[in-house]
Amino acid sequence: MALTTVEREPGSFRTASPGLRLILLCILSITLMVLDHRNEHLVGVRKALSVALYPVQLLVSAPFDISNSVSESLATRTQLQEDNKRLRQEALIRSARLQRMAALEAENARLRALLDSTVIVGDEILIAEIVSVDMNPFRNMLVINKGGSDGVYIGQALIDADGIVGQITRDRHYSAEAMLVTDVDHALPVELARNRLRTIAVGTGELDRLSLPFLPLNADVQVGDLLVSSGLGGTFPPGYPVGVVRDVRKVTGQPFLEIDAEPAAALNRIREVLLIRPGGRDPFADPESTRVADEPAADSAPEPPVEAEAADGESG
Numbered sequence: 001m002a003l004t005t006v007e008r009e010p011g012s013f014r015t016a017s018p019g020l021r022l023i024l025l026c027i028l029s030i031t032l033m034v035l036d037h038r039n040e041h042l043v044g045v046r047k048a049l050s051v052a053l054y055p056v057q058l059l060v061s062a063p064f065d066i067s068n069s070v071s072e073s074l075a076t077r078t079q080l081q082e083d084n085k086r087l088r089q090e091a092l093i094r095s096a097r098l099q100r101m102a103a104l105e106a107e108n109a110r111l112r113a114l115l116d117s118t119v120i121v122g123d124e125i126l127i128a129e130i131v132s133v134d135m136n137p138f139r140n141m142l143v144i145n146k147g148g149s150d151g152v153y154i155g156q157a158l159i160d161a162d163g164i165v166g167q168i169t170r171d172r173h174y175s176a177e178a179m180l181v182t183d184v185d186h187a188l189p190v191e192l193a194r195n196r197l198r199t200i201a202v203g204t205g206e207l208d209r210l211s212l213p214f215l216p217l218n219a220d221v222q223v224g225d226l227l228v229s230s231g232l233g234g235t236f237p238p239g240y241p242v243g244v245v246r247d248v249r250k251v252t253g254q255p256f257l258e259i260d261a262e263p264a265a266a267l268n269r270i271r272e273v274l275l276i277r278p279g280g281r282d283p284f285a286d287p288e289s290t291r292v293a294d295e296p297a298a299d300s301a302p303e304p305p306v307e308a309e310a311a312d313g314e315s316g
Contacts, residue, residue, distance in 0.1 A: 110161070110271060110272055111272065113160075113161035113162075114127060114160065114161050114272055114274060124276065124277040125274045125275065125276050125277075126146060126150060126151065126152070126274070126275040126276075126277075127272060127273075127274055127275075128144040128145055128146040128150075128152075128158075128176075128272065128273050128274075128275055129144065129145050129271065129272050129273075130142050130143070130144055130145075130270060130271055130272070130273065131143050131144065131145050131175065137205075138184070138205060139183060139184075139205075140166075140179065140180035140182045140183040140184075140186075140203065140205065140207060140267070141169075141177060141178065141179055141180065141183065142166075142177070142178055142180065143172075143175055143176070143177050143178070144158075144175060144176055144178060144273060144275075145174075145175055146175065146176060146275065147171055147172050147173045147174045147175045147176045148171045148172075148173045148176075149173055149174055151277075152168055152171060152176045152275055153168065153171065154168050154169065154170065154171055155167055155168060155235050156168045156275050156276070156277065157235060157236045157237065157240075157275070157276050157278075158178050158273045158274065158275055158276075159240060159265070159273065159274050159276060160265045160266070160270050160272070160273050160274065162241065162264045162265045162266060163240060163241035163242055163243070163263065163264025163265045164181055164188070164229060164236060164240050164241065164242050164264070164265060165178070165180060165181065165265045165267065165270065165273050166178045166179050166180040166181050166183070166186065167179060167186075167235055167236070168275070178273075180203070180207070180267055181201065181203055181210065181242065181263060181265075181267075182203040182204060182205065182206060182207050182208075182209065182210060182263060182267060183203040183205070184203050184204065184205045185203070186202070186203040187200050187201070187202050187203070188200065188201045188202075188229065188236065188242060189201075189229065189230045189231075189232040189233050189236075190212075190227045190228060190229060190230055190242050190243075191227070191228060191229075191230040192220075192221065192225045192226070192227060192245075193225070193226040193227070193228050194222075194225050194226070195220055197215075197219060197220060197221070198230050198232070199212050199214050199215050199219075200212070200213075200214050201227060201242055201243065201261065207263070207267045207268045208262060208263065208267075208268070209260055209261070209262065209263075210227075210242070210243050210260070210261040210262070210263055211258075211259065211260060211261070212227075212245075212257075212259035212260075212261060213256055213258070213259075214256060215256060215257045215259060216255065216256060216257070217250060217255065217256070217257060219257060221245060221248050221257065221259060222245065222248070223245055223246060223247065223248055224244060224245060224246075225244070225245040226241065226244055227241070227242040227243045227244065227245065227261055227264075228240060228241055228242060229242055234278075237276065237278040241264040242261075242263070242264055243261035243262055243263045243264050244261060244262050244264065245259060245260075245261050246260055246261060246262050247259065247260040
């Protein structure tokens with residue numbers, strides 16, 4: 001039995017030539033674009049297609065997105081670690097510089113005070129820096145960075161911007177050892193600036209206390225009196241501040257007053273000192289100011305005698 005099929009004629013579009021089909025497709029595309037542009041008939045269609053194709057888009061772009069995210073995360077963490085390390089170092093450096101700045105400001109203030117005091121001193125001076133302090137609690141000694149090679153001598157007086165500090169007791173050529181006025185073995189001739197009453201200031205071993213043990217009960221001493229060096233003994237020039245009286249006591253049965261004074265110099269905070277040579281030339285003074293006022297200049301011409309001028313006037 002033979003199978004029979006209904007023979008159908010092929011459609012006209014399939015039998016059309018390729019050129020004609022291309023033209024028809026272009027016309028259709030242009031028509032759809034014009035309609036969509038003017039009336040937006042295909043907006044819903046595009047939206048539906050976008051929703052349907054979104055998972056495919058995610059699957060295609062997922063490897064690239066994951067790779068970029070991981071690399072960015074690793075790079076960001078590394079960069080944050082480097083920035084954190086750099087910022088910590090900069091903060092540490094700035095903190096150290098700020099500390100140094102405060103120390104430099106304090107040192108500048110001390111040096112300014114020292115230089116101002118040299119104007120008042122008027123003697124030959126030498127600035128020295130304290131390099132060490134004796135740790136013995138029963139002695140008040142220190143070492144400075146100037147010695148015999150700089151003109152320092154035993155017995156030379158030390159002062160700071162506020163008053164007398166002590167005197168040189170040992171020369172080490174390039175350095176020197178000094179005894180503070182508060183040392184138990186130190187005694188300093190002083191006088192009260194108010195009434196010129198002379199006495200001796202003796203060290204007690206405490207950096208903030210001097211003792212005046214040789215004033216009688218009827219001595220005119222008051223709390224707040226300024227003590228200055230009297231110049232007796234030749235070690236300390238006269239007129240330098242030594243301390244201020246802070247306590248005056250009368251003890252029954254004792255022939256002398258018990259007087260405590262506070263040193264004028266801040267002995268527990270000093271960093272630089274001045275070594276003075278009494279009667280010497282101040283190295284900071286202007287050399288021109290040391291010339292004798294009545295010394296005639298070498299190139300000045302002598303004035304004519306008065307009598308000669310008068311005689312010339314009479315003859316004229």
